[in-house]
Amino acid sequence: MRNSEKAVIKNFAVGLPENMAYGNGKEMKTAIRKQQVQEAFLSKDGFFGDGVADLKHHGGPERAVCIYPHEHYEHWNGHFETQLPRAAFGENLTVTNMLERDICIGDIFQIGEAVIQVTQGRVPCNTIDRRLAMKPLLKEMVKTGYTGYLCRVLEEGMIRGDSTIRPVAKNVQQVSVLYANEINFHRPKDIDGIVKVLEAEELADDWRQFLTKRLIKLTDGK
Template identity: 60%
Template sequence: MKYGENKEVVTAICKETVEEAYLEKQGFIGDDVADLRFHGGPDRAVCVYSYEHYSFWEKEFGSSLPSAAFGENLLVENMLEQDVYIGDVFQIGEAVIQITQGRVPCHIINKRTSNEALLKRMVETGYTGYLCRVIKEGMVRNDSEIILIEPHPKQISIDFANQVFFHRPKDIEGIQKILEVAELAEEWQKPLLKRLENLTKPV
């Protein structure tokens, strides 16, 4: 992808809309991941973003955004960060997915949108999107309905987890609540366990 004054970066953020795609454990067939440190893998196979956020950002910054501006695999409605919970299981087409963590935005988003303020604002607002693992592989169409088939009993929302992860590093109770969700992605378990260890060790 080119950005700025003819600069280039290797990225898979530039997605294209398709009629259908097969979703397997590592993600959608035909979709690539350029940086495995922050994206991809079984716990982060699918990136979901809310359609409603596009109008928010376009109003805030006074400019339109490109399609799949955030590198999302699924653009959804009525599934905001405060309304979905880590561990929730959804049917979409033939596939079944489970929410595992909030999405940690990366600097490529700023380059993709030519907006150096966007990443910071995503973290501030909590409008990060979220990541999922694939429980059942299958075909997904662009008109497939997303159905909640197994709500998680702990009800730790992505919004709550984002607030603790990004803004409340010393919130012991909040960290403990998030870690109680066994379905949490390992990429969030590790740093949160480390924080908890540092916060609770004897002085």
């Protein structure tokens, strides 16, 4: 986030797993269709009233909060000639002036009473395509790196839809979410890039593990 630009919450949403119909008569359980709320308490495990269906790939203390930049909505609406609904990507907080290029792994923000820290870029899944019936969207998210990102909770507290977002600390390694996405999705053999992402101490364990395994394979025998 640039110093001259103030981040603002445009939408605040939570939701529990429910059955969702998609495709040709298919059904799945998911919490991607989150509903707008005025306030919710944020614990170390996530917002009260929020949840995930796939515990292996979603949720947990390092993925307690999902944030998505509001600016991308205009991009996607124009690209696909559509009008996306609120919290279209299943995010909790849709915000302005917090793009992936400007937010770094380890950055800390106070939102309302709570304090959160960015841990990883979001790895988009096919539930997004299934919900929105926009099958190319997932690939475009990966291509652009417009994935949003996930956070851990350092201090629990109440958050409201009109809460102020205040930067608390910028990570010294300066590994942006967009850079980490670039290395993960598009430069899997970039040893220097992988090392740089791994230098961000606050990186989520899941990312650390798979990037470390990738690095070992690339450097084995060297």
